[in-house]
Amino acid sequence: MAGARLQKGAVWRKVKWPVYHILVGALALLMLYPIIWMFFSSFKESRTIFTTATTLLPADWVWSNYVTGWQGIGGYSFGHYMWNSLVIVVLSTLGVVISSALIAFGFARLNFVGRNFWFGVMMVTLMLPxxxxxxxxxxIFTKLGWLNTINPIVIPQFFGAPFFIFLMVQFIRTIPKELDEAATIDGCGKFRLFIQIIMPLIKASLATAAIFSFYWRWEDLLGPVLYLNSPDKYTVSMGLKMFLDSESASNWGGMFAMSMVSLLPVILVFFLFQKHIVEGISSSGIKG
Structure with missing residues (x-):
């Protein structure tokens, strides 16, 4: 009996590995199918994309979709829209990461009246739609005269983001307070303590916040639609929207082609920094 069980266990261990990878591969393919469909649709004629939606491969490969799509709409190339998005993303990411880290340091290390109360208020804002x-x-932004500028999109990021603050607070709490005491004895002030001791030790959470901020700002459509009125200030998401016309034929081929181009920075950032994403999320709940 024991030998039969051992034999069954050995057989299962041999079978488990390919079965597991086949199931995971099938699930990954299912999740990636919309992107795969969009990729092949970017090489189809606009009028045939939805009439041949069940056929993945195009009958005739239309490479010109990428040329016409890159030329853009409204007198500006799609590269112009990508540059606008890049400016907003870089400024917003720098602002939210630095400000969130500074606020998280205050909640995690400084003692001030009402600290727990204000931390609770901040956490409640996470549930605010x-x-x-x-x-x-x-x-508010209208009265400040900020309409048709990137200020309403960028400047609020310099006041921190609750999710990133919470993430960094958990990281800072894992750092032994003995390091703070030793640095203070050596004459290190609070700001120097934050810059030279805390910041280098929470690099994983800083990278995680930067990556997520990049994703959210890059794909943001609502903010630019609300506050940007001039085509020269449009972002990638608004540039893609311009390919659709409710009164005439929409350029679906060009839109799908530029959608694939707009995914390249996102994919590049993910593969370059996926280690930091996993490390930042998995370590945020650990307390030492």
Missing amino acids: HDVVLVPQYI
Whole structure:
């Protein structure tokens, strides 16, 4: 009996590896299928994309979709829209990462009146729907004269993001306070402590916040639609939207082609920094 069980266990271990990878591969293919479909659709004629939606490969490969798509719409090339998005993404990411780290340091290391209360208030804002604050924010930015500028999209990021603050607070709490005490004895002030001791030790959380901020700002459509009115200030998401025309034929081929181009920075960032994403998320709940 024992020998039969051992034999069955050995057989299962041999079978488990290919079965597991086949199931995971099938699931990955299912999740990636929309992107695969969009990739092949970017080489189809616009009028045939949805009439041949069940056929993955195009009958005739239309390479000109990438040429016409890159030429853009509204007198500006698609590269112009990508540059606008890049400027917004870089400024927003720098602002949110630095400000969130500074606020997280205050919550994790400084003792001040009402610290727990304000930390709780910040956590409650995580559950506040973004749609609730759209109208008040729009009124404020209108009175400040910020419409048709990137200020309403970029400047609020310099006041921190609750999710990133919470993530960094968990990281900072894993750092022994003895390091703070030793640095203070050596004459290190609070700001120097934050820059030279804390920041290098929470690189994983800083990288995670930067990556997620990049993703969210790059794909953002609502903010640019609300605050940007001039085509020369349009972002990638708005540039893609311009390929659709409700009154005439939409350039679906060009839109899908430029959608694939707009995915390249996202894919590149993911593969370059996926280690930091996993490390940042998995380590944020560990306390030492």
